[in-house]
Amino acid sequence: MGKLKLTVITPVYNEEQVISEFHSRTRRVLNSLEDVEAKILFVVDRCTDNTLDVLRGVVAENPGARVLSMSSRFGHQMSLLAGIENSLDADVVVMMDCDLQHPPELIPKLIDNFRQGHDIVYTIRRDTEDISYVRKVAGNIFYRLLGNISNVPINANAADFRLVSARVARIISTEFQERNMFLRGLFSWIGFPQISVQYVAEKRFSGQSKYSFSRVLQLAMAGILSSSTKPLQLGIFVGIGFAALAFVFVAIAVIDYFIDRTIPNGWTTLVVFSLLFSGVQLVVLGIIGSYIGGIYEEVKKRPRYIIEEEISYYG
Numbered sequence: 165m166g167k168l169k170l171t172v173i174t175p176v177y178n179e180e181q182v183i184s185e186f187h188s189r190t191r192r193v194l195n196s197l198e199d200v201e202a203k204i205l206f207v208v209d210r211c212t213d214n215t216l217d218v219l220r221g222v223v224a225e226n227p228g229a230r231v232l233s234m235s236s237r238f239g240h241q242m243s244l245l246a247g248i249e250n251s252l253d254a255d256v257v258v259m260m261d262c263d264l265q266h267p268p269e270l271i272p273k274l275i276d277n278f279r280q281g282h283d284i285v286y287t288i289r290r291d292t293e294d295i296s297y298v299r300k301v302a303g304n305i306f307y308r309l310l311g312n313i314s315n316v317p318i319n320a321n322a323a324d325f326r327l328v329s330a331r332v333a334r335i336i337s338t339e340f341q342e343r344n345m346f347l348r349g350l351f352s353w354i355g356f357p358q359i360s361v362q363y364v365a366e367k368r369f370s371g372q373s374k375y376s377f378s379r380v381l382q383l384a385m386a387g388i389l390s391s392s393t394k395p396l397q398l399g400i401f402v403g404i405g406f407a408a409l410a411f412v413f414v415a416i417a418v419i420d421y422f423i424d425r426t427i428p429n430g431w432t433t434l435v436v437f438s439l440l441f442s443g444v445q446l447v448v449l450g451i452i453g454s455y456i457g458g459i460y461e462e463v464k465k466r467p468r469y470i471i472e473e474e475i476s477y478y479g
Contacts, residue, residue: 167201171254173247174262175240177209180218187222190268206231207243223475231475238469241345246469249337258327265365266325274327283329283356290362322348
């Protein structure tokens with residue numbers, strides 16, 4: 165049996181301060197693996213710093229490194245998809261971030277689990293050294309909520325640091341054409357033998373997280389919209405709840421009417437009903453609008469990403 169072909173896929177955006185260290189540290193781990201032929205594929209969203217120039221230097225000295233440079237900023241999930249679709253010659257694919265919060269030293273353990281018969285080996289953050297308490301709590305709440313409303317199991321604190329087999333990579337590449345992809349949910353939905361590995365996320369080697377609040381919110385929305393239609397049903401229960409609340413306010417308004425005779429007839433009732441029912445309608449319309457927006461993005465059939473340049477040791 166020949167060597168196991170492994171490709172490490174890492175999305176990159178404005179990481180000029182850390183990318184060389186990531187490559188050096190990851191390459192040391194890969195070189196220590198016996199019977200493994202490993203490559204590193206950097207998928208670069210259009211950067212505003214010198215990340216691409218740094219990677220040109222890395223690739224010029226390392227035949228096991230390759231770069232896909234995107235024409236615009238398509239986002240983390242599309243970068244991972246581009247990496248998968250350009251690594252279908254590999255037996256296994258490992259996806260990980262390049263900020264060194266995903267420890268490369270965990271790769272041998274992922275491969276060991278693959279060799280034991282698991283098609284997907286996903287990682288779960290046991291702790292994160294430099295994440296704020298508020299963000300940690302918010303993340304736990306989100307995954308608990310998503311797990312409750314999703315049609316597939318979503319693992320709390322699951323990361324995009326995972327290994328997938330060649331057959332899973334091919335399925336993701338050929339069978340899924342949606343734009344608003346939430347890969348953590350899709351890999352759970354696909355099935356096949358899966359196992360988790362826990363790790364402690366290290367502090368960023370350098371720089372700052374590129375996941376702003378708006379980016380985190382977009383990912384959260386993608387996760388909800390792609391994993392469940394239960395929010396559409398939520399409008400029914402929200403309406404029932406507000407209707408019950410309206411009855412309470414009506415009772416209060418009736419009591420006030422008989423106690424305080426200076427209140428104009430019907431004023432309290434009109435205000436209460438107007439506020440409550442308009443609130444219900446806005447909530448329901450917002451939920452429906454989010455799903456319609458997702459449908460609109462899908463039916464346009466635009467490319468999910470565009471590769472501007474491919475950089476390799478051989479030119």
